[in-house]
Amino acid sequence: MSHEYLTVYRSRDPRTVFISDIGAHISEHWDLDRGIPLRGRISEATHLNLDPEQxxxxxxxxxxxxxxxxxxxxxRALLEAEGTLSEEVVEYLPFTLLDKRGKPTRTRYFFANLLRKVDCMDTAASEFTPAATGGILAVDKVYLRQEHIPADVKLFRLGEFPQLHVIRSDLLQRIREAGLTGLEVLAQGKEIF
Known part of the structure; x- marks a missing residue:
């Protein structure tokens, strides 16, 4: 069975909440982009706030x-139920989310820090800015070489540019069927902005 792969992107719906203060509460927060283990650096003692302007x-x-x-x-429960998201693939890091009044939300939240990276970017078809030191500085449009993606992988980081999360269409369908909200995706070749 053939699946489509899409890029996970932030919600553009102005009604949804937004967390803008990660850098103020997590040292070396840029490590969240890299797909490296962060256990012990983020805990429920980490407090993040909802942006009052969103x-x-x-x-x-x-x-x-x-x-x-x-x-x-x-x-998290749905992702774990999918079976391929073990601790070797993703670590769930709990934190405390504060509402706009500074009170903890009823719902628990986690950073789902994806550790699995898959090198599958079609560099000939994608549009990106190379970094002066090698690697990729930014991606404008991405295309994937699906034959390089293992058959059991449904959610991963793009190996060449780990800031991008990629989701398989059947997992996205399960998320939508479960009524989970806030996840937006972009098809391959769409402008990433």
């Missing part, structure tokens, strides 16, 4: 400027 709709996937994958307890 919407009020609390979702199962919460957007943030770091493009970190932030999931509710419901979303």
């Amino acid at each position: 919407g009020d709709l609390l979702c199962d996937f919460i957007s943030n400027p770091e493009q970190a994958l932030i999931v509710s307890e419901r979303a």
Whole structure:
């Protein structure tokens, strides 16, 4: 069976909440982009705030400027039920989310720090800015070489540019069927902005 692969992107719905203060509360927060283990650096003692200038709709996937994958307890349960998201593939790092009044939300949230990276970018078809030191500085449009993606992988980081999370269409369908909210995706070749 052939699947489509899409890029996970932050919600553009102005009604949804947004977390903008990750850098103020997590040292070396840029490590969230790299797919390296962070256990012990983020805990429930880590408090993050909802941006007061953004919407009020609390979702199962919460957007943030770091493009970190932030999931509710419901979303975590669904991802774990999919079976391929073991601790070797993703670590769930709990933190305390404070509402706009500074009170902890009822729902528990986690950074879903994806550790699995797959080198599968079609560099000939994709549009990107190379970094002066090698690697990739930014990606404008991405195309994937699906034959390089293992058959059991449904959610991963793009190996060449780990800031991008990629989701397989059947997992996305399960998320939508479960009524989980806040996850937006972009098809291959769409402008990443």
